[in-house]
Amino acid sequence: MAMSEPLLAVSGLTKRFHRSGTIVTAAEDISLSISPAETLALAGPSGSGKSTIARLILRLIEPDAGRVDFGGENFLALRGSALRARRARLQMVFQDPLAALNPRATVARVLDDPLRIHALVSRSERPSRIAALLQRVGLSSDLADRYLHEISGGQRQRVAIARAIATKPSLIVLDEAVSALDVSVRSQILELLLDLQRTERIAYLFVSHDLGVVRAFAHRVVLLEGGRITEQGDARAVIDNPQSAIGKALVAAVPRLTTTIQERS
Amino acid sequence: MRRLVQIPEALVGLGILAVLVVMALAAPMLFPGDPLAIKGAPLLPPFQEWSLPLGTDRLGRDVLAELFHGARTSLAVGLAAAAAAIAVGAVIGTLAGFAGGILDETLMRITDAFQTVPSFLLALAFVSVVGPSLTVVVIAIALSAWTGPARVARAEVLSIRERDFVAGARVIGMHPLEIALREVLPNALPPVLALSSVIVASAILIEAALSFLGLGDPNRVTWGGMIAEGRTVLRSAPFLSIVPGIALVLTVLGVYLAGEGVVEGTAVRKGLS
Numbered sequence: 001m002a003m004s005e006p007l008l009a010v011s012g013l014t015k016r017f018h019r020s021g022t023i024v025t026a027a028e029d030i031s032l033s034i035s036p037a038e039t040l041a042l043a044g045p046s047g048s049g050k051s052t053i054a055r056l057i058l059r060l061i062e063p064d065a066g067r068v069d070f071g072g073e074n075f076l077a078l079r080g081s082a083l084r085a086r087r088a089r090l091q092m093v094f095q096d097p098l099a100a101l102n103p104r105a106t107v108a109r110v111l112d113d114p115l116r117i118h119a120l121v122s123r124s125e126r127p128s129r130i131a132a133l134l135q136r137v138g139l140s141s142d143l144a145d146r147y148l149h150e151i152s153g154g155q156r157q158r159v160a161i162a163r164a165i166a167t168k169p170s171l172i173v174l175d176e177a178v179s180a181l182d183v184s185v186r187s188q189i190l191e192l193l194l195d196l197q198r199t200e201r202i203a204y205l206f207v208s209h210d211l212g213v214v215r216a217f218a219h220r221v222v223l224l225e226g227g228r229i230t231e232q233g234d235a236r237a238v239i240d241n242p243q244s245a246i247g248k249a250l251v252a253a254v255p256r257l258t259t260t261i262q263e264r265s
Numbered sequence: 266m267r268r269l270v271q272i273p274e275a276l277v278g279l280g281i282l283a284v285l286v287v288m289a290l291a292a293p294m295l296f297p298g299d300p301l302a303i304k305g306a307p308l309l310p311p312f313q314e315w316s317l318p319l320g321t322d323r324l325g326r327d328v329l330a331e332l333f334h335g336a337r338t339s340l341a342v343g344l345a346a347a348a349a350a351i352a353v354g355a356v357i358g359t360l361a362g363f364a365g366g367i368l369d370e371t372l373m374r375i376t377d378a379f380q381t382v383p384s385f386l387l388a389l390a391f392v393s394v395v396g397p398s399l400t401v402v403v404i405a406i407a408l409s410a411w412t413g414p415a416r417v418a419r420a421e422v423l424s425i426r427e428r429d430f431v432a433g434a435r436v437i438g439m440h441p442l443e444i445a446l447r448e449v450l451p452n453a454l455p456p457v458l459a460l461s462s463v464i465v466a467s468a469i470l471i472e473a474a475l476s477f478l479g480l481g482d483p484n485r486v487t488w489g490g491m492i493a494e495g496r497t498v499l500r501s502a503p504f505l506s507i508v509p510g511i512a513l514v515l516t517v518l519g520v521y522l523a524g525e526g527v528v529e530g531t532a533v534r535k536g537l538s
Contacts, residue, residue: 060432094433100430117439117440163437
C-alpha cells in the first residue's frame, strides 16, 4: 500500500517447529503489510500456517526470524509491561468464543478485564462502559450478568468482538472468527465488523479457509501453502482468476465460486 | 447429591462423617467444661455407671467426653491440614506448570525433595523442633502432603495453558501471574480436589500417631493421645485403647468412602451428560 504508511509491516517472518525429530516449517519468509482501516485475508488449506502466522504477529508464539513493525514500532523488541501495554492496540477474536474466554466468567467480567488491565476508565465508570460496549456490538446491556454458556453462539462472538474493541485497537486479528457460525449469523457478524471498520477505522487480519467469505469481506488476500506465500493481491482479482496451483485448487473447492467462473468463461 | 445417595459406599461414608461432625459440634454442649477434668473413680469399665457410659481412664476422666472432644481435634486437624496442603500444592503446581523452564525445574525438584522424605518422619522432625501445638501439627502434616496436589495441578496446567482462553488473556495484556492464578488455577482444581479425602484421612492418622508419641497439643484431647494413655494399662483395661482406636478406624474409613463416592458420583454425572 503505497498511498499511506502501513499500520503493520511484517518481513521475513519464519518459524519452524521440531516435532519428534522432523522439522515442520509453519512460516517461511513471510512478508506482508496492512494499512489503517484495511482488511487483509490470510487464506489457505488447513496446515498452511495461516493461524500460526497470525499468532506470530500477536506474539502468542515467538518467531525464529523476521521483523514485525506495528504502528511504526518494532513489535518484536517489546518486553514485559511495555508489550502488555502495547497489546491494547492489537487485538484478536478467536474461532470459538467459548474456548477463548474463561468458561467460568460472566459477560461483564469478560468485558471488564481489558478496561481494568489497561486502566481505560475508572472503576465506577466501568459498568456503564460495559453497557455501551454491549450496545455497540448490537447486544442488550441486560446480558452483562449472564454466564457465557447461557447465551447463544452468535451472542458470544459479539461479546468477543466487544472485548476486542474495548481497548480501541487499530488492528484486530480475526482467526476463523466467523467460520463456526451458521450462515445467517455469519453475515450479521460480518456486517458488524464492516460497520466497526467504517466508524472506528479498524484494520483486520482476516484468517480464513473460506474463499467465498474472503472475496466478500477482504480488500486484499495472501494465499498460503506449507507456510509460504504462493500468491497475493486484490481479493477479487486473485480469487476470480488465481494464478498458482494452490489458488486454483482452493477456488475449485468453493462450489458457488466455480459455477460463477464457469458461467463467465 | 441425589446420585451420591445411590452409591452405597458414599452413603456409608457420608453417614459416618455426619455422625462425626455432630459429635464435634455437640461436644461443648453435651460435655461442657474441661474434658480432661476428673469425673469419677479411675479405671471404671464401660456400661457400669449411667453418668459415665464408657467408663473412666487411669486418672478418672470421662472416656465418652474425651471421645467427643477428640472428634473435634481430629476433624479440625484433618480439614485444616488438607486445606493448607491443597492450597499450597495447587499454587506451586500451577506456577511450575504455567511458567515452565527454570522455575518449573526448581519447584519440581523441591517437590521431589519433600516427597522422598517419609511424610511421618518429616512431621515428627518438624514438631519436635518447633514444639507441639495444634497449629504446628497442622503445618507439619501439610508440609509433607502438599506434593501430591502440586503434581496433579502441574499436570493439569500443562494441558490448560495451551487452551485458547489463556491466549485470549495474553492478547488483552493480562499479567502472567494473574493469568496463572485467576484464569488457569480455578480450571485445574477439580482433579486436585479429588485428592482431598486421601489427604484428610492420612492427616487424621498422622495427627493420632504424633499424639500417641506425645507430640500432640498437650492441652487438647486427641484419640491418639487416648490410645497412648491406655497403653500402660492395656492388660487390665483394654477398652481405654480399643474405644478411641475404633473411632479412628471408622473416621478414616468414613472420610475415604465419602471421598471415593464423590469422585465416582461426579464421574458418573460426566459420563451421562
